[in-house]
Amino acid sequence: MQGDCLDKMRGIPAGSVDMVLTDPPYGMDFQSQRKADKSEWRPKVANDKRPFVWWIMSAAEALKDGGCMVCFCRWDSWASFQFAAEMAGLATKSQIVWDKMNHTTGDLKGAPGNRHELAIFATKGRFTFHGKRPQSLGAFRKVSPSRLEHPNEKPVDLMEWLVSHYCPDGGTVLDPFTGVSPVGVACINTGRNFIGIELDESYFDIAKRRIEDARDKVLTLNADKD
Numbered sequence: 001m002q003g004d005c006l007d008k009m010r011g012i013p014a015g016s017v018d019m020v021l022t023d024p025p026y027g028m029d030f031q032s033q034r035k036a037d038k039s040e041w042r043p044k045v046a047n048d049k050r051p052f053v054w055w056i057m058s059a060a061e062a063l064k065d066g067g068c069m070v071c072f073c074r075w076d077s078w079a080s081f082q083f084a085a086e087m088a089g090l091a092t093k094s095q096i097v098w099d100k101m102n103h104t105t106g107d108l109k110g111a112p113g114n115r116h117e118l119a120i121f122a123t124k125g126r127f128t129f130h131g132k133r134p135q136s137l138g139a140f141r142k143v144s145p146s147r148l149e150h151p152n153e154k155p156v157d158l159m160e161w162l163v164s165h166y167c168p169d170g171g172t173v174l175d176p177f178t179g180v181s182p183v184g185v186a187c188i189n190t191g192r193n194f195i196g197i198e199l200d201e202s203y204f205d206i207a208k209r210r211i212e213d214a215r216d217k218v219l220t221l222n223a224d225k226d
């Protein structure tokens with residue numbers, strides 16, 4: 001769905017979703033360069049001035065009893081997301097860490113090179129794994145800068161790892177801030193249903209194209225098997 005998730009989530013029936021997997025604006029006021037010489041910048045991500053937590057109540061309502069939420073955030077917005085999740089009635093159970101296998105630049109002399117991202121793992125009622133229990137740390141390479149279609153783009157294999165462990169086969173995943181939708185592609189590739197929402201029309205169009213391409217690939221593979 002293209003639009004504001006605060007509106008669109010009202011149409012999702014309560015208790016219909018197995019997993020909320022999302023990467024919301026954390027409050028970084030982030031703007032990335034399009035060119036290495038800083039002569040061109042990409043547009044800023046919408047609603048990124050402060051941690052955007054207002055959707056969590058609707059996400060918790062959409063979840064089934066026994067469902068879960070994996071929500072990316074950062075060390076400096078963790079408290080806001082944890083508080084919002086708990087106010088919405090979710091139990092925050094632990095952290096999931098994405099090891100990016102390479103560090104970013106930042107303050108070269110005064111802060112460690114940052115090579116990980118965090119996600120909050122929260123549950124509604126009693127969640128249990130449907131398959132093998134995963135570990136809290138997953139190592140996946142970042143999307144290479146030359147292939148990025150979104151300034152905050154996450155890799156599809158990271159999302160496949162999360163979806164396949166935290167959502168049952170054939171279950172439904174909701175991503176209210178889907179960007180160019182690595183979560184949607186991961187759902188197609190792993191046999192989950194997907195509801196994605198994105199505000200920005202150009203990212204939405206890319207997401208739609210990526211999801212349709214992934215679906216066509218799966219259909220062709222299945223046809224070849226028959």
Ligand SMILES: C[S@@+](CC[C@H](N)C(=O)[O-])C[C@H]1O[C@@H](n2cnc3c(N)ncnc32)[C@H](O)[C@@H]1O
Nearest residue numbers: 004005023047150152153154177179180198199
């Ligand atoms: C951190 S980015 C997600 C990037 C995504 N993980 C990817 O790999 O492409 C957050 C996204 O949320 C979108 N967004 C911001 N506010 C929104 C809202 N109210 N409803 C829906 N999407 C929103 C932004 O346009 C942005 O694409």
